[in-house]
Amino acid sequence: MDFTAPPRQRQMLDRPDCRIAYEVSGSGPPIVFAHGLGGCYMSWWQQVAYFAPRHTCVSFSHRGFFPSTAPEGGPDPREYANDLAALVDHLGLGDITLVCQSMGGWTGVEYALMRPGRVRKLVLAATTGSLDPRQMREPERGRLAGWARDAAEARTAMLGRNILPACGPAMAEAQPALHHLYAQMDKLTTGFDKEAVRARMGEMRRRPPADLAAAGCQVLFIAGGRDQVIAPFAAEAMAPEIPGSRVATIPAAGHSAYFEHAATFNALVEAFLAEPA
Template identity: 35%
Template sequence: MPSAINDGVELYFELHGNSESSNGALVFAHGAGGNAASWWQQVPTFSDSYRVVVFDHRGFGRSVCPPEQQNALLFESDLIAILDAAEIDSATIVCQSMGGWTGVRAAVFNPDRVRGVFLANTPGAVQNQVVADNWTQLTERIAEGGGLINRAISEPFAMNHPDRALLYQQIAAFNVGSAPNIRDNEVGVSPQQVLDSKVPFHVLASDLDPLFPPHVLSAVADDIGADRSFVEGAGHSTYFEQPSTFNGILGEFLDTLP
């Protein structure tokens, strides 16, 4: 498999789909409970029509990185290094949870390389008062739920699909020693910075998401001028729990892009 180098770290990525597609490229940026393997329900759907990239963030999966170099400030330059290695001029970034920091920061600091950003169950790096208040409450909610991985999938999904819930945990287990600093203030950006990028955004929220509830993501969408969608019966990982719904909403967003 190909790889890219940034700041001394080798970044694992995969290329799928049609390199000659006129629809352009999609890059899927996973969350803290995932890696490139997380997108197994999206890659087959979109690889017929798009050039698809999945990758492991630094410190996750096969992108081995010591803790002192696991800085989310490097996420967007990691992404640009991957685009360069894949010879992709610009792409739409599909972001799950932590991946939103990658997509938002890439749009703000490299808008010429980003065609659009799809924020799924994440505010990304966007900072406003509602997001700040949510961070204050988040640690307690995670502890009540038994940890980040347990809170990343909804209880109904775990009960009704124990096999897929186990698969989610098994994929997450490949992330050894990952410690992203996405909560650091210096990693965040203002809504105005996002607006100034002129990059189109879409925000997806789910009613059972305990990490970034719909009211939080609605406030983010309002502040950055993004369209939004709402999914019922899904938790924090809509892409994993309801892939058909997720893929359909993503496809509709892609159709709106110039």
């Protein structure tokens, strides 16, 4: 059997204060992947391999994340959407589908609002990005404080057992090789304080959910039922305020469903892409 792998190129994009590493694989309608705080452009290996035969898959590392470079003072999430805009223009992608995980949701929400109508479809996985859960509807808003307290305790317990909260106990026990690989990718990024980035993300999280309606795109929230980093019920509370949005939950998944349950995650994204605009 003759097989030809999809074409692939890896390059760097110069920005005024840093360099952005990116990889382009495959051909067809473009999908851009924005990773989370524990990742880099390589995090999407299971998605790129799946979608590249039918799509141009662009995965990139946010400023400061391996092997991109960081400006002095470390990366500022307020620049993420500008970096993405520069990359989209550099590659001449035009309108895109955007798949975002956790921290990448800040990039996705802000980019979609920066360029209304230019995002065909937006996937927000384990994230609400800069949309503020404290402004979501009741009764979910009333559950947030208790969930945050319990989740913080659960994350502390995980770290005491050498389990990454972004993976969770289920992945660590059932798929130790994946947990190990995730930890290796996480350790590739050095040279700045990730907690400072997390704090800057918190400062950006001020938008009411209804703001995203201005982006004019379909939105799929993918929640992990066992997520102890982002409240999984936040998506259900926000979706009714955003026309064209819906929620899919992977009950057995932790914070990183795209990594832990890739086949299920990919199927949800593919079905979403097949829906009429």
